[in-house]
Amino acid sequence: MSSGSFPPTPAKLALLFTLAIMFSQPLQQLQQDLADSRGYWQFVPFEQNAFPWWADNPELTEALNALNESQLQELKAKPQEAQDTLAPLLPPLPELPEHLLTKPRQPSQDYPFWLSTGVKGRKWQQVVAFSQQVTPGGSEFLEWCAGKGHLGRLLGWQHQRPVRSVEWQARLCQSGQQQAQRDSIDQHFIHCNVLKDNTAPFLTRKTHAVALHACGDLHITLLHQGAGAQIPAISLSPCCYHLISQHQYQTLSQLAKQRPFPLGRADLRLAVQETVTAGARESRKREQEKFSRILFDLWQRQTRGADSYLPVPSAPDAIIKKGSLGFCQWAAEKKSLPSPNEKELEMLAQTVRERYLQLERMELVQHLYRRALEYYLVLDRCQFLVESGYEVALSAFCERQVTPRNLLITATLSKA
Numbered sequence: 280m281s282s283g284s285f286p287p288t289p290a291k292l293a294l295l296f297t298l299a300i301m302f303s304q305p306l307q308q309l310q311q312d313l314a315d316s317r318g319y320w321q322f323v324p325f326e327q328n329a330f331p332w333w334a335d336n337p338e339l340t341e342a343l344n345a346l347n348e349s350q351l352q353e354l355k356a357k358p359q360e361a362q363d364t365l366a367p368l369l370p371p372l373p374e375l376p377e378h379l380l381t382k383p384r385q386p387s388q389d390y391p392f393w394l395s396t397g398v399k400g401r402k403w404q405q406v407v408a409f410s411q412q413v414t415p416g417g418s419e420f421l422e423w424c425a426g427k428g429h430l431g432r433l434l435g436w437q438h439q440r441p442v443r444s445v446e447w448q449a450r451l452c453q454s455g456q457q458q459a460q461r462d463s464i465d466q467h468f469i470h471c472n473v474l475k476d477n478t479a480p481f482l483t484r485k486t487h488a489v490a491l492h493a494c495g496d497l498h499i500t501l502l503h504q505g506a507g508a509q510i511p512a513i514s515l516s517p518c519c520y521h522l523i524s525q526h527q528y529q530t531l532s533q534l535a536k537q538r539p540f541p542l543g544r545a546d547l548r549l550a551v552q553e554t555v556t557a558g559a560r561e562s563r564k565r566e567q568e569k570f571s572r573i574l575f576d577l578w579q580r581q582t583r584g585a586d587s588y589l590p591v592p593s594a595p596d597a598i599i600k601k602g603s604l605g606f607c608q609w610a611a612e613k614k615s616l617p618s619p620n621e622k623e624l625e626m627l628a629q630t631v632r633e634r635y636l637q638l639e640r641m642e643l644v645q646h647l648y649r650r651a652l653e654y655y656l657v658l659d660r661c662q663f664l665v666e667s668g669y670e671v672a673l674s675a676f677c678e679r680q681v682t683p684r685n686l687l688i689t690a691t692l693s694k695a
Contacts, residue, residue: 573631
């Protein structure tokens with residue numbers, strides 16, 4: 280509860296206690312389950328020369344090694360089938376608290392076609408599905424990390440309320456403002472870096488903050504500042520939990536702080552690794568980059584005479600398009616190593632294929648835990664909001680085929 284707020288009434292205390300119990304029990308259970316099963320998910324595959332569980336679970340190792348490349352790809356594309364196949368060889372998997380999800384409201388109205396002009400089909404599906412779950416909790420909307428303001432524009436039209444859209448890229452603000460004026464929407468764009476600039480003037484007692492797929496520190500900042508200002512409502516779909524300034528995850532809720540376990544950025548990235556929207560070209564690019572990174576890893580271990588992983592930064596698309604030789608030469612320069620030649624890399628080609636399949640097998644097991652990890656992170660946010668005096672609901676605002684990041688936190692300041 281923020282300082283300066285009125286003492287809670289008995290009715291409010293009873294409601295908040297009920298909500299705290301609703302989220303606290305599954306949060307604590309997931310916290311325990313994930314901590315107990317760390318050996319199966321909390322590792323970086325590129326750093327491993329063998330399965331982390333090889334000594335403790337030889338049956339799992341044997342079953343994974345029996346899978347060929349085609350079977351691996353099929354199981355990675357079908358998470359439920361992968362779970363059915365591997366679960367009997369694993370300790371009990373964390374139970375997902377899907378009983379907490381409220382049923383999303385169904386579409387109640389059609390939208391004029393011009394509102395979706397310039398928005399890609401799947402993105403528009405996400406915007407519409409999100410907007411359907413929003414009941415105004417204030418007299419104006421604040422669209423956090425708005426981009427071009429597609430969500431704010433739709434909410435402004437739908438509820439006939441003013442919208443302030445905050446975005447740090449000036450060109451997106453300009454483009455969004457032009458679209459709002461074209462559609463006669465009462466939407467004003469504010470060029471602002473929410474991580475550095477003063478956002479207090481936007482977070483008032485009449486503000487309903489909305490954020491669709493706000494990343495890492497961006498949505499954490501909204502939660503801290505919004506709850507601190509006791510704004511009436513927050514509707515948030517978090518994303519990219521790993522995009523944080525700290526090396527280790529800092530739990531939000533007091534409850535999670537009682538029994539924390541370390542989560543680094545690589546662990547947090549696991550929660551968002553599932554994709555269902557990538558086209559064939561994007562999939563080929565990712566596979567090419569993975570092969571190139573494996574090749575560089577094998578080469579650098581050989582060149583340095585050190586059997587240890589050497590982290591390489593994200594590569595621009597232009598580098599990936601140059602193929603494995605271009606990538607490895609770029610990575611070698613980044614790490615102040617001599618430039619590899621094509622013959623050296625060709626000698627490692629067969630080893631690369633074997634290493635690639637080993638990484639795919641490791642990731643197949645890791646991915647059985649990614650949704651549980653995402654639920655843990657989302658429940659930590661829900662619990663934080665409950666502790667801050669909000670009534671909180673959790674829902675899946677769309678099907679995972681539209682986006683795997685489909686969890687929506689709806690928080691309304693308790694008036695009891």
